[in-house]
Amino acid sequence: MTIEHSPLPYPADALAPHISERTMGFHHGKHHATYVANLNKLIAGTAHEGASLEDIVAAADMPSPLFNNAAQSWNHAFYWNSMSPGALEAPSSDLLAALEASFGSLDEFNSRFVAAATGNFASGWTWLVSDADGLSIVNTDDADTPLRHGRRPLLTVDVWEHAYYLDYQNARPAYLNAFVEHLANWEFASANFAAS
Numbered sequence: 001m002t003i004e005h006s007p008l009p010y011p012a013d014a015l016a017p018h019i020s021e022r023t024m025g026f027h028h029g030k031h032h033a034t035y036v037a038n039l040n041k042l043i044a045g046t047a048h049e050g051a052s053l054e055d056i057v058a059a060a061d062m063p064s065p066l067f068n069n070a071a072q073s074w075n076h077a078f079y080w081n082s083m084s085p086g087a088l089e090a091p092s093s094d095l096l097a098a099l100e101a102s103f104g105s106l107d108e109f110n111s112r113f114v115a116a117a118t119g120n121f122a123s124g125w126t127w128l129v130s131d132a133d134g135l136s137i138v139n140t141d142d143a144d145t146p147l148r149h150g151r152r153p154l155l156t157v158d159v160w161e162h163a164y165y166l167d168y169q170n171a172r173p174a175y176l177n178a179f180v181e182h183l184a185n186w187e188f189a190s191a192n193f194a195a196s
């Protein structure tokens with residue numbers, strides 16, 4: 001059994017003009033596909049063959065090619081679901097209450113999320129996570145993922161340059177503002193929060 005390259009949950013042009021079809025073609029069709037293809041080569045004939053992607057992410061040595069390709073496969077599938085075309089859905093009342101408890105307001109969360117992601121010096125990811133202390137914003141480097149740190153991801157944005165360079169060049173904050181204003185999938189984040 002091989003790990004599947006998860007399809008986009010919307011057409012490749014659905015996030016335009018905020019993220020172009022061209023970016024999605026490279027990012028989903030090339031970058032994400034390559035992580036999954038490399039992962040399948042690495043697990044072939046090993047004890048990981050047949051394991052779920054989550055189990056491989058949990059078990060792989062860090063850092064290692066196995067961890068990097070497994071975590072990037074998982075992180076990207078989570079990222080596609082962290083965005084939604086069309087109107088921004090609101091957080092559920094439960095998630096909104098938690099956001100207000102941790103950040104004061106949704107607007108304050110949005111500005112802190114953009115600031116954290118703008119300041120993420122690595123090629124990495126910025127996450128809204130839930131743990132025993134409530135909600136927080138965390139940055140991870142390279143392929144690292146909150147799954148390996150006992151935290152439940154609710155929402156993520158990819159801040160590797162390949163996520164935005166074709167559309168925004170070096171203007172990472174413009175990409176991040178588009179993410180929080182037009183793309184963030186609060187329905188997905190709310191479902192993740194409800195399951196936490």
Ligand code: MN3
Nearest residue numbers: 031158160163
């Ligand atoms: Mn990426």
